[in-house]
Amino acid sequence: MTTSVEVSALTVRYGGVKAVEDFTLSHSSGGVIGLIGPNGAGKTTLLNALSGVTPPTSGTIRVNGRDLTGAGPVRTARLGVTRTFQNLQIFGSLTVLHNVMLPRTARSVHLSLGHVLGLAASRRRVEAERRTAGELLDRVGLGPYAHLPAESLAYGLQRRVEIARALAGDPALLLLDEPLAGLARAESADLTALFTDIAAEGVTVLMVEHDVAGVFAVSDRVLVLDHGRLLADGTSEQIAADPVVRAARCAGDRHVLRGVQGFDPEGVPVRHREFRHHRLRDRVDSRAAVPAQRSGWRDGGPQRAVGSEAAGRSCPRHDGSYSGKRDTVIRTGTSLALTGAILVGALGLTGCAASEEGDGTGGRSKGGDIAIGASLELSGPTQSIGTAYKKALELQVDSINEQGGVLNGRKLRLIVKDNQTKPAQNITNVNDLINNDHVVAVITGGCSACTVPVTSIVEKRKVPLISLASATAITDPVAERQYTFKISPNPAQDAEVLLADLKRKGVKSVGLLNVDNPYGQEGRAAVLTQAKKAGIEVTGRQQFGQEDKDMSVQAKRLVDDHPEAVVVWAVMPAAGIIAKNLRDAEFDGGVYLDAGAGAELFVKGAQGAAEGVHMVFPRVLAIGDVTSGGESVQNQKQWVARYTDRYQDYSGFASFAADAALMLRDAIAESGSTDGAQLRDTIETIGFDGVSGPIRNSAKEHSGLQPESLGVLVVRDGDWHLAN
Known part of the structure; x- marks a missing residue:
């Protein structure tokens, strides 16, 4: 695609003031155009005119041969000119995905009405737009955040949401108004690389930016605007050396x-x-x-x-x-103090003042019990998993205290709150645990969408967080998640083990069914990647909502494509329901689950449909099948026995919570402190053989469970066993 932009003698007047005067531009090669100039030069006014927001007083604007002069913002956007703004313009209460879908679905009243009425054609169109929006999010690095409220993202990620939404309009000319403002160097570098990729596809990118080094690094052409007039036009090197520009620099006003x-x-x-x-x-x-x-x-x-x-x-x-x-x-x-106070209030970080002993950085005390907070899913769709986490934490903390506690006999005190499987409630809980309960560390449950928004809170307060959820976005990028760690395996690890097993068995085709949330989307991407590597065809792909109670339609569609096996990426109770749906659809191939499927909860939920189902999970779930007598194996067997004795049943998820408690115990003991920064540094370098398997954190990897912990399990006679 090649874009032509022709602007001729464009002038915008406000009374007697010429905000833009006689601006002319001819460009036909795509690429990135940087627009720089002092405050009041008319840069934003020019973008407003080009995007139809401000009608020009005179002159013409043509893009790809179409006259857009005075077309207005709606028609201009539909004809291929989209933009971002100096001040973020996103819909905070909508999900990231819906923000990006809006420009496409809003184009057609018939599409929106048809979707409301449940018309099949409209549903298919909306689903296609959803896929397109998802691909755009992957392109700008927001795939794992698709189902989070846009307002829960950090500022740099919200910038990406706005850029993705602008790209959703299929622009020929993309206008960016200070896209790098407020970003760290790494974020700026990532975005400028993205702009280069967009321009390489033939889109003309016109970028207004005060970060001149960033402009020079990415722009094929640079324009200098001053007092509404075009002062210079050339390459970065030419502008830097332009005597007119340099002379203007010291020309008084x-x-x-x-x-x-x-x-x-x-x-x-x-x-x-x-x-x-x-x-x-x-x-x-x-x-x-x-x-x-x-x-x-x-x-x-x-x-x-x-x-x-x-x-x-x-x-x-x-x-x-x-x-x-x-x-x-x-x-x-x-101004920094004023804005800092506003930000603290907006983030809900203004709870009761921290104790004098704790100095306001996580409730560290010099004596007495050491408080550890846990925000878990004790109600909502995944309450069965959250309850297993709670039981395991209570058992492990009791065991640590019975063995003498830490730091010369100090006891651990566990404070548990219900996050209701809701991101907003999790934010409230974490703030409360830090500000009012003065915990030295926080453990969050298995809800990835609940955990990602609170990572910024613990970073600001310098309180370590250990998550039991699986999404990679929880700990990645590590540079922005210095205080966040997790125990459970990454979706990529699960998918690699699962697809390798299918390949060994000679399976040539699979169907894929995943929950439509960050955890499911990441799993979906991982399965597709590993399937391609393994040479396995994915015959069909289906998704379902997190609150859905029946997936029979999706199951039937997958079965109709005749795959040899079906990969399911879902937690309980959905995983059990899907197993029944596949059985009812008379599917006789293999069913494979990831580690989130519920372990013993799946067997109970799926009942007879569970028999013969495979799952990737830490081998400790089938520790009875392990005959080696190593110390780590004996510790795993003892843990399973203690949990079973106390609760009369064993949960596969218990090992993740148990390891979180052990990690904090070892970090406190090794650092000799409850200081947040010292605990963080110790956790980052910690290595131990946990209940789930060997855990080795590092400065580059905050998700330290090692791949050898995982195995492929199968349900035989109503219980999980090692498949190989």
């Missing part, structure tokens, strides 16, 4: 490059890392009601890195000396 992020006082680009923190500070400045002298771009803030050799310099004279015009650095302590 035309500070084109003075204060620009990425330029030193001589107009030479500086390293990204030297001004990164200024971008964050200036984002706060632009939103706080604090008077500040405006000087150049970005409210006068990022003239140079604080403490750098360039600090305090003035404009260079031709002889290399400096004039008396000094760049002003705006101090932002007041």
Whole structure:
């Protein structure tokens, strides 16, 4: 695809003020165009005109030969011009997926009405749009977050939501208004790489940005706008060396490059890392009601890195000396304090003040019991799993205390709260555990969608979190999840073991049925990847909602495609229902489950349909079949016996919770402290043979359960056994 953009003599007036004057652009090669200039240069006004938000006073706009002059925002978007905004414009209460679906489904009133009325054609169309939106989310790195409320994501991820939504409009011209504002260096680098990929497909990307180093790194062409007029047009190298631009920099009231992020006082680009923190500070400045002298771009803030050799310099004279015009650095302590208080309140972090002993960073005390918090699914669709976690934690904490506790006899005190299998309730629980119960660490349950939103809370409060859920997004990327760890296997590990077993058995085709949530979507992607590697055809793919109680329609569709086996990615009770649905559909092939399927809960729920079903799970669930006498095996057998003696039954999920308690016990003992940062550092390097199997965390991997822990199990005579 090749995009042509023709803008001729475009002018936008507000009374007697020309916000944009006689702007002309001819571009036909796709690529990335960077648009830079000082505050008030007219950059956003230009984007508003190009996107139909602001009608031009005169001039024309043509994209791919179509005249879009004064077309209005709706028609302009439909004809291939989409955009993002300086201030995020997302629907916070909607899921990430629905935010991205909106531009496509909203195009047709008939489609929306047909979906409400349940028309088959409309349902198929909506499902197709859902798949397309899912692919876009994968493309921008948001696949694992598809079913989370957009408001629960970190700022950098919300930026990606807005970009994905703009891409959903199939743009020929994509307008980005300060897409890198407020982002860390790694986030900026990832996004600029994405912009390059988009442009390589023929889309023209026009990016307004104060991060000039970022603009120069990604742009094929750079435009400099000043006082509404096009001052310069060229490559990054040409703009950096342009004498007109450099002269304008020190021309009194035309500070084109003075204060620009990425330029030193001589107009030479500086390293990204030297001004990164200024971008964050200036984002706060632009939103706080604090008077500040405006000087150049970005409210006068990022003239140079604080403490750098360039600090305090003035404009260079031709002889290399400096004039008396000094760049002003705006101090932002007041605005930072104000904005910090607003953020704390918005995140619900204003609970009771931490104790004096705990110094407000996780409730660490110098004596007495050590509080550990747990937010588990004790009600809602996965309450049976959450109840098993609670039992295991209580048993393991009791055992630790009976053996003398930690730190010279101090006892662990477990505080458990019900998250109701709801992300919002989990956020409330975690805040309450940290602020009011002063816990030194938090354990969350098996709900991945509940855990991801609270990772930012523990990062801010420096309180370690150990999750029992499986989604990779819980601990990845590690750079943003420094205080978050998890026990259960990654979906990729499950899928690799499962598909390898199918390949060994000579299976050539499978059907795939997964729950439509982050856990299920990640499993779906992992199965498709591993199936391709194994040379196994996926004959059909079906999904179901997390609250659905009958999947017979999906099961029948899979069976009609005649696969040799069906892979099911679901927790209980859904996994048991699906097993019955497949049996009722007269499927006689193999049924394979991932580790989330419920272990003994699956056998109880599926009843007779469970016989012969396979599952990837830690081998401890079938520890009775293991005949070796190693110490780790003996410890596993003792754990199963203790749990069974206490509760008269054993849950496969119990091992994950037991290992979370052991991990915290060892971290406290090895660090000799309950300080959050010290516990984090110790957990990150911890290695032990847990109940689930060997666990080895590292600075690069916060999900340390090793692949050799997993095996393929099968139900025989109503119980799980090793299949091989």
